[in-house]
Amino acid sequence: xxxxxxxxxxxxxxxxxxxxxxxxxxxxxxxxxxxxxxxxxxxxxxxxxxxxxxxxxxxxxxxxxxxxxxxxxxxxxxxxxxxxxxxxxxxxxxxxxxxxxxxxxxxxxxxxxxxxxxxxxxxxxxxxxxxxxxxxxxxxxxxxxxxxxxxxxxxxxxxxxxxxxxxxxxxxxxxxxxxxxxxxxxxxxxxxxxxxxxxxxxxxxxxxxxxxxxxxxxxxxxxxxxxxxxxxxxxxxxxxxxxxxxxxxxxxxxxxxxxxxxxxxxxxxxxxxxxxxxxxxxxxxxxxxxxxxxxxxxxxxxxxxxxxxxxxxxxxxxxxxxxxxxxxxxxxxxxxxxxxxxxxxxxxxxxxxxxxxxxxxxxxxxxxxxxxxxxxxxxxxxxxxxxxxxxxxxxxxxxxxxxxxxxxxxx
Amino acid sequence: xxxxxxxxxxxxxxxxxxxxxxxxxxxxxxxxxxxxxxxxxxxxxxxxxxxxxxxxxxxxxxxxxxxx
Numbered sequence: 073x074x075x076x077x078x079x080x081x082x083x084x085x086x087x088x089x090x091x092x093x094x095x096x097x098x099x100x101x102x103x104x105x106x107x108x109x110x111x112x113x114x115x116x117x118x119x120x121x122x123x124x125x126x127x128x129x130x131x132x133x134x135x136x137x138x139x140x141x142x143x144x145x146x147x148x149x150x151x152x153x154x155x156x157x158x159x160x161x162x163x164x165x166x167x168x169x170x171x172x173x174x175x176x177x178x179x180x181x182x183x184x185x186x187x188x189x190x191x192x193x194x195x196x197x198x199x200x201x202x203x204x205x206x207x208x209x210x211x212x213x214x215x216x217x218x219x220x221x222x223x224x225x226x227x228x229x230x231x232x233x234x235x236x237x238x239x240x241x242x243x244x245x246x247x248x249x250x251x252x253x254x255x256x257x258x259x260x261x262x263x264x265x266x267x268x269x270x271x272x273x274x275x276x277x278x279x280x281x282x283x284x285x286x287x288x289x290x291x292x293x294x295x296x297x298x299x300x301x302x303x304x305x306x307x308x309x310x311x312x313x314x315x316x317x318x319x320x321x322x323x324x325x326x327x328x329x330x331x332x333x334x335x336x337x338x339x340x341x342x343x344x345x346x347x348x349x350x351x352x353x354x355x356x357x358x359x360x361x362x363x364x365x366x367x368x369x370x371x372x373x374x375x376x377x378x379x380x381x382x383x384x385x386x387x388x389x390x391x392x393x394x395x396x397x398x399x400x401x402x403x404x405x406x407x408x409x410x411x412x413x414x415x416x417x418x419x420x421x422x423x424x425x426x427x428x429x430x431x432x433x434x435x436x437x438x439x440x441x442x443x444x445x446x447x448x449x450x451x452x453x454x455x456x457x458x459x460x461x462x463x464x465x466x467x468x469x470x471x472x473x474x475x476x477x478x479x480x481x482x483x
Numbered sequence: 484x485x486x487x488x489x490x491x492x493x494x495x496x497x498x499x500x501x502x503x504x505x506x507x508x509x510x511x512x513x514x515x516x517x518x519x520x521x522x523x524x525x526x527x528x529x530x531x532x533x534x535x536x537x538x539x540x541x542x543x544x545x546x547x548x549x550x551x
Contacts, residue, residue: 302523302527303527306524306527397538397542400542401537401538401541401542404538404541404542404544404545405534405537405538405541408541408544461530464530465530465531465534468527468530468531468534469531469534472531
């Protein structure tokens with residue numbers, strides 16, 4: 073008992089000192105603002121004094137072209153395509169990444185602002201490797217606009233290239249970004265991990281046939297049996313074996329990525345909290361459900377039997393909308409739960425800077441660090457449960473949709 | 484006072500979902516207390532029903548983001 077108490081107290085001390093020592097607070101304060109120490113004077117970029125917890129948290133859960141682990145910035149390859157100029161392939165270390173993914177250099181008209189590659193479409197901006205003086209962020213009609221400062225002049229940068237129709241400030245802009253980002257790198261890493269784990273477990277089942285499971289088998293088998301018996305068998309009826317690989321793939325893929333995003337001080341890649349990622353999963357679930365749907369399923373949607381005509385007029389449109397609502401909620405549920413969890417943790421950590429008045433009051437930030445430690449630990453414990461439950465819910469809902477679509481008529 | 488009216492819409496949607504999920508949880512606990520041997524089935528169905536209720540709230544939140 074005493075042992076755990078001592079460990080807890082020493083952790084608390086480490087937390088407090090690492091967040092609230094006077095030098096470190098001011099240092100982190102600088103780091104929390106884009107190009108804080110490079111923007112004095114140039115182009116009239118003011119040094120921000122107000123700490124904005126919301127935008128800091130949103131910046132941390134966003135995808136990035138650089139993988140930041142603590143103070144280290146691991147560069148990632150950039151594959152950029154401009155319709156009029158062709159392909160550009162280089163490593164994002166060429167941007168000379170500083171605090172918070174702000175590039176000190178511009179390459180071929182591309183700049184790195186807050187970890188995201190942006191392009192300066194202006195013809196007068198040099199297309200070679202040049203030093204830039206900083207970024208100016210402003211709010212135009214509720215939209216985030218970023219200007220880059222070069223040679224004492226401000227140049228407008230295009231929004232980042234995303235396929236989310238501009239929901240998160242991106243959209244189809246003057247360039248296409250096919251780079252390996254933080255999220256896609258995590259995605260590939262976890263795919264390789266899953267393939268390796270299941271290959272080795274598969275080999276172990278073949279080698280140790282009829283014997284007790286060993287090693288990794290012990291870890292995978294209970295989870296696998298749980299999903300097989302509680303999700304696949306009750307919801308998929310007698311065709312459960314046909315859809316078992318699909319449900320298992322979805323479950324383990326989402327589970328591993330959820331947990332990967334929870335590892336503290338490890339980049340916190342928010343893959344399952346990315347709308348594009350959950351959309352692809354939902355589209356796959358939608359296609360599998362509707363392509364395996366039998367005549368009985370379609371009949372009940374398009375011409376429900378045993379219902380008077382005036383009810384059919386209301387019921388048929390509702391059923392048709394329901395076909396699309398199902399994958400839509402699958403997509404939003406996973407995204408909203410994971411994003412909310414990451415945001416709450418980041419806002420709790422931001423409390424230190426809010427109470428400490430951005431490094432001016434050390435005592436208050438020390439006190440807030442103690443409170444924030446317990447709040448964050450509590451939230452992370454909740455998030456571990458949420459990570460499992462959301463993977464389970466995704467699997468169980470996909471199974472129930474497929475089960476409803478493949479059910480045989482029994483009347 | 485500044486802010487978006489969409490936030491009020493989000494709050495109202497969450498009240499509805501909260502009542503719904505609370506009811507599901509309460510009834511599931513009651514059912515487990517009556518019949519502890521059916522715990523596994525009740526738990527799976529409880530999560531499924533909670534997910535459906537949550538779906539309605541999620542659509543409301545999405546609409547409050549999009550419709551301005």
